[in-house]
Amino acid sequence: MKITLTVNGRAYPLDVEPRRILADVLREDCRLTGTHLGCEHGVCGACTVLVDGEAVRSCLMLAVQCDGSSVRTVEGLAGPDGEPHxxxxxxxxxxxxxxxxxxxxxxxxxxxxxxxxxxxxxxxxxxxxxxxxxxxxxxxxxxxxxxxxxxxx
Missing domain, CATH: 1.10.150.120 ([2Fe-2S]-binding domain)
Structure with missing residues (x-):
């Protein structure tokens, strides 16, 4: 499926399998490896990202569910000049x-x-x-x- 994610303010037009989880798409397709996969069952919280401002477990969310959404990862916390949040x-x-x-x-x-x-x-x-x-x-x-x-x- 063709989707577009806006991740940390940047648009990512992607072609993803419907069953791929958001965490894998962020790590593999967007090359944003700050989102960690721990338990892959939504228990540990290591994969938490913000989708349209809401904290979600990216190991439980399909990337296609986020089509058109704004996603913020840990890489998006720092300011534009790299100043830590x-x-x-x-x-x-x-x-x-x-x-x-x-x-x-x-x-x-x-x-x-x-x-x-x-x-x-x-x-x-x-x-x-x-x-x-x-x-x-x-x-x-x-x-x-x-x-x-x-x-x-």
């Missing part, structure tokens, strides 16, 4: 990453939530709920929570 700076400052495998998913779920409601960072319980949607096996979750709250400020 406030979330990226906060993750660094709070030591909220170790191996980095889960980090793109956490960054994208947090970016989507903060863009939808910037006050989420004022409520530790809401941030806790946001963070528990993804899995990290290295850092524990406290530095990630602190980073999201820092970025919100």
């Amino acid at each position: 406030p979330l990226q700076r906060a993750f660094s400052a709070e030591h909220a990453l170790q191996c980095g495998f889960c980090t793109p998913g956490f960054l994208m779920v947090a970016a989507g939530a903060l863009e939808a409601d910037p006050t989420i960072g004022d409520d530790p319980e809401r941030v806790h709920g946001l963070v528990e949607s993804n899995i990290c096996r290295c850092t524990g979750y406290e530095p990630i929570r602190r980073a999201i709250m820092r970025a919100a400020r």
